[in-house]
Amino acid sequence: MSHRNARLTVHGRRLLVDRVRSGRPVAHVAAEMGISRPTAHKWLRRWHCEGESGLIDRSSRPHRTPHRTTAATEARICRLRQDRKLGPARIGPILGLPTSTVHRVLTRHRLNRLSWLDRPTGTVIRRYERDHPGELIHVDVKKLGRIPDGGGHKVLGRQAGRATRNNVGFDYVHSAVDDHSRLAYSEIHPDEKVATCAGFLTRAAAFFHDQGIPRIERVLTDNAWAYRKGLAWKNALADLGATGKLTRPYRPQTNGKVERFNRTLADEWAYLRPYTSNTERTAALADFLHTYNHHRSHTALGGHPPITRVNNPAGQYT
Incomplete structure (x- = not known):
């Protein structure tokens, strides 16, 4: 995904190269594409040196950061936070650091919210994630009332919409979310029976495989009958080589990632x-899922979309 302020996407850079290679002046091509001549020459230079790979986005992170806070200082900041539960305004004067620097360090180590910590021990207990994609998949079903032809109360108004609500039934949106990357897959079905749930799991596994998650190790669900007793569900897990896990009864927080999804x-x-x-x-569901997985900023991933967690090593984004 290109930087939000970038004038050219990867496709635009290819167009730039193709137009210049056709014999047109660089200045003319740059002007019609709305970029400066130095920018045009930069992408042409990268293409000459590296070929197609030179047109792909690179990280803007510097190779060296000589003034970055040392690891020992960061460890002291984290220790003060976990042992004494102090905030940036208190830790800063103790260590002689700006409050903003302390806050950045705490955010980097996911200690910036006290509500995420176990108060007696200082251990992070509210934010957790598995180490790699496919280690745990969260599965759940959301029930939605169907919309009658012509629209319901949001289109017709509450009084007129009430008459259209009878006997329209419900849609059951089956969703699977990868714990590490938050990559999501959903399907709409008329029920949540065992065969439906099993078929959904098989297709979800195929989707994750196509996106770069070759194996699912565990699947976490609530205690619905289809997941606890359904033979088709157990067979689907066995076919994938996955282990089924159930949440604690009346504790939906255990399956929190798919609940939040x-x-x-x-x-x-x-x-x-x-x-x-x-x-x-x-029909609008497919576009939403593509946007969610490939373009929508996710706060738990440092503002990156879920697909970046599949294609990059763990811990790159904080």
Whole structure:
């Protein structure tokens, strides 16, 4: 994904190279593409030296950061935070550091919120994630009322929409979220029976495989009958070589990543705008999932989309 302020995408850089190679002046091509001549020459130079790979985005992180806070100082900041529960305004004067520097260090080590820590020990207990993609997949089902043709109360108004609500039934949105990367996959079905859940798991595993997660090790679900007793579900797990895990009864927080995804699903897809039919809402799901996985900034991933966690080593983004 290109930087949000970049004038050219990778496709635009290829167009730049192709137009210059056709014999047109660099200055003319740069002007029509809205970039400066030095920028145009930069991409041409990279293409000449590295070929197609030279047109791909690079990290802007410097090779050296001589004034970065030392590891020993960062360790002292973390120790004061975990042992004495002090904030940046208190730690800064103790160590002779600016408050902003202390806050950045705490954020880097995910200690910036006391609510994430176990108060007696200072151990991070609220934020956790598995070490690599595929180690744990969260699965859940969200129930949504179907939209009658012509729209429901959000289109027609509450009084008129009430008459259209009868006997329209429900959609069951089955979702799977990878614990490490937050990569998500969803399907809409008319029920949450065992065969439906098993088929969804098989297709979800195929999706994750296509995205670069070759194996699923564990699958975490709630205590619905289909997951506890369903033979088809157990067979699907066996075919994948995965282990099924159940949440603690009446404790949905255990499956928190997919529960939070369900909320995003509702806010940014299901109730994003007034749909005039159930078919229209269903058709919009694919675009939402692509945006979520490939373009939407995720706060838990340092503002990067989930796909970057699949394609990059663990811990690169904080």
